[in-house]
Amino acid sequence: MLRAYKTEIYPTEEQRKKINQSIGICRWLYNQYLGKNQELYKQFQEGLISKKEAKLNANNFDKYINNEIKFLEEYKWINLCGSKARKKTICNAETAYNRFFKGQSKFPRFKKKNKSNVKLYFPKNNKTDWKIERHRLNIPTLKWVRLKEFGYIPTNSKVVNGTVSKKVDRYFVSVIIEEEYKVEDKPYTKGIGIDVGIKEFAIISNGVHKKNINKTAKIKQLEKRLKREQRKLSRKYESLKLRNKKEKGKATRQNIQKQLVKVQRIHQRLTNIRTDYINKTINELVKQKPSYITIEDLNVSGMMKNKHLSKAVAQQKFYEFRVKLEYKCKLNKIELRIVDRFYPSSKTCSVCGSYKKDLKLSDRVYKCNKCNSILDRDYNA
Template sequence: MKQRYKYRIYPTSPQVHSLAKLFGCCRVVWNDSLALCNSAEKLPSNGDLQKTFITQAKNSEERGWLAEVSNIPLQQSIADLGVAWKNYFDSFKEKRKGRRVSSPKFKKRKSRQSARFRIGGFSIKYEKIYLAQIGKIKVVWSRELPSLPSSVTVIKDAANRYFVSFVVEISPVKLPDNGQSVGIALGITDFATLSRGEKVKAPKPLKKHLRKLHKAQRKLARKKKGSRRRELARRNVARIHARISDIRKDFLHQLSTRIIRENQTIVLEDLKVSGMMKNRKLSRAISDLGWRSFRRMLEAKLEMYGRDFRVISRWEPTSQRCSCCGQIGGKKELSVREWTCLFCDAVHDRDENAAINIKVAGGLPETLNGRGGRSKTTSNAESNSEASTHQFPRQLSLFG
């Protein structure tokens, strides 16, 4: 199976200039090709687009500077556009699972920039990566590559940080079956409540950095558009957003890894996060938690390490049902955190009771009286997901 490995890089000043030129050329080729696709009655082939916007454009006065960068990322930019159109049409015809994919959009100069190299346009030498017409760039190898990569994407985020993302082939490693299972109830006050009674607090980085973010955004709003000081203010806002994202992602990776190590079967409730985000009183708190990212990480890691993942129906009354007698006591407001069952007089913590019911609804044989609800086993995440940041087995070193 294929997976992405992402690393931080530190290019020199001349390399930064060369990368900026490369990103600009890839962006222009993408936008020119997309403009033609939007106006054409029939979608042109990749070969026709490459001939028009790369080969012929290099010989023109208006686009002659395309010859100053490597040809490989330009070709990959058009190839990626073809994949984007295919995903859009497959999603429109319901041939693609998951959320509806929108049509390709034009790329902007201020947002995230990227360029992809295939084999022949890059190589790894002496623990540095060589990119065609860029040179050798220093890489911080936070973990070892398990095999030779088939492609690499150079990324510059909005905070002016540079990364390389390798696509490598890995072999799934099945962890020993420990016979443990757990139901997980996601919440706002506590990010996750496990069926065994453990509650996990979320770092809530957006809430902690909100005042700093508001202050930086006010400074940005006062700067003149197009000025150098506005660009510095914009970069400061982007750094704060990147810091918030990194804290949240690190927490989700560590929690998902620990849960997979400790349990053979994980049962989760299917939540419609997009609908819950429409509540203006809870939308900020929900977006600060990253429920969807947590589920996506679990799906990818469970496929990689041979664990069982089950998702119960979102209509299962896990908060209304008593985990002791199985009777439904009616709908309860969100402010009710503890309640007493009217049938068996059992006192329940709302989140712990829901987590137990989620585990029972997963249809596991060891649950109470074998009682199970409506459940479904979701398809595993795409094999090229970046979810596995924390590796269980020690991978072989690419450098020996």
């Protein structure tokens, strides 16, 4: 089976320069592809061309760049990035545009400098590519790069491909390896049910309550610090505008970039804490070896439309929790049951099965009218 390993790397100054250049080229190609298709789609809306002509596929755009653009004197810098990384970026842009073309999503966003997650794709073409040692690995075009975590990626393993990415001022490598995964032979316990929410992250049928980590002092302190740093950044932008007016566009950004990195670091820290909490929660559930796990099919996009709850819902990362739980269940051969989103789990008594029609959202305790059982609303669900 294929398994991914992601870790931080310590590239040299020369390697950093090459990574930054390649990321910039891939970002430019992604935006150019979307720009071309945006023009074609406008022509289709005006009735100038047919719907088939309103989409330029990745292969034709790659040929257009290779045969017409990169030979021009002002676009020779395109060759500084590897051909495979360029082609993969265009394919990613095509996937995003196809979703819009089929009516599955809105028009893809153009990638902004230092604000978008652009990855460099490198396949394994030669024997020396993606060679892994305890403390370093050989990345195509970049050569040997030092790893932060020694021995994390298994040595002498078969690498299929990998990507290099940059977040804030740190560099990461993700490697896809072909390996065998052994499932521990433990006796299966009875199944468990999970009810995720905002008040508490997850209430499990075995009586365990997983708290909402966004209500902890650590997260609140970081969010307070983030607001403070964002205000500083906003003031720097405002002062830059005033100086540009006085000096007629001669003022430089000076310390704005440093302040931007500070803000991005706090954002990344918050993301890491929340992701780590989800990973640990899933690991605890899977380690119990239940015969099945039951979760509700939540309408997260619908919940996000509520302006009072959208921020709290986004912070809980329900979708990420479900995707990772599905993967872990598949890996450990545990059945995952998805309950229909319209099934009235909160209004149905878990003891006698009677249905309580007049249950309100404000009722946090479930009181059954038939068997007189009193349970916490989420635990009953």
